Amino acid sequence: MNKMAKKLQRMAIAYDFDGTLAPGNMQQHSFIPKLEIDSSEFWKEVKAIAKNNDMNEILAYMHLMLKKANEKNIPITKKAFIDHGKGMVLFPGVAEYFKKINVYAKSKGLVIEHYIISSGLRDILIGTPIYKEFEMVFASAYMYNVNDVADWPALAVDYTNKTQFLFRINKGIKNAWDNESINKFMPEDERPMPFERMIYLGDGETDIPAMKMIAFQGGKAVAVYNPDQRTKEGKKAKKVTQDLVLQGRANFVAPADYKEGSSLYKIIQLSIDAISAEVELKSYTK
Secondary structure, three states: OOHHHOOOEEEEEEEOOEOOOEOOOHHHHOHHHHOOOOHHHHHHHHHHHHHHOOOOHHHHHHHHHHHHHHHOOOOOEHHHHHHHHHOOOOOOOHHHHHHHHHHHHHHOOEEEEEEEEEEEEHHHHHHOOOHHHOOEEEEEEEEEOOOOEEEEEEEOOOOOOHHHHHHHHHHOOOOOOOHHHHHOOOOHHHOOOOHHHEEEEEOOHHHHHHHHHHHHOOOEEEEEEOOOOOOHHHHHHHHHHHHHHHOOOOOEEEEOOOOOOOHHHHHHHHHHHHHHHHHHHHOOOO
16 A cells, blocks of 8 residues: 555654743743742742642632732733733744644644643743644633633633643543533544653652653653753753653653754654554554
8 A cells, every 4th residue: 555645643742841841930921020020939928828828829829820920900801811922932932833843743644632731821822823733632721701810710720630631532522510420431443642652851859649640551651851940950850850750750861952953852853753653563563
């Protein structure tokens, strides 16, 4: 059979966002400065609220953002979040990466579906120039009133429930609300996106459950770190990711440099090669 006539098979790459596709966290770059509050003090207060109320930390930060905005009489609108996302700084090569890696995958008989699984805010991500590259964005979000002003958390994504969204990708569920389908039994060979055709990219300890699960299920887990951090903090971040590999929680580690020819780009290419080879090998079992 002509190789070009073969049907392209699907695979998925899921990404954390903060520290993985962009340095720092998205609130720190956009919303927090607008409120004219100190970033370190904000996150310190978030941790205190979570501890004092035995509260999920993501819900704590979403609550505090609303509280601070109300105190300063600055309404949080969906449009404001989207506008914040437009100015998001990305890691080197990210803007060009998707088109290039999609072309590479196609040359190996694969079509990539890209996903984000992030504790950051979905509406900020909608504003980023790379939003159009994603099949689905699973991220924390607010619900809005009739005036498009945020008034309650709609979805909180934290490090433990990130695995839930990998199962949603695995089962072809492209929403966060359908709990009936996610819990319904589905034979492994009927799942639209097998775990062994998935790659997960994350930057640290909050991605451990997702990376470990993907690696355990036969996929590829890649731990990345900020290549531009030369500080003590940066060295710590690099060591955290290296430790994830040593501890068997991730398969590979690389700087978050998405330029063609970089270590990370090569890891992704080789992972695509491996998935392509497995797909072809399986064709000989029937």
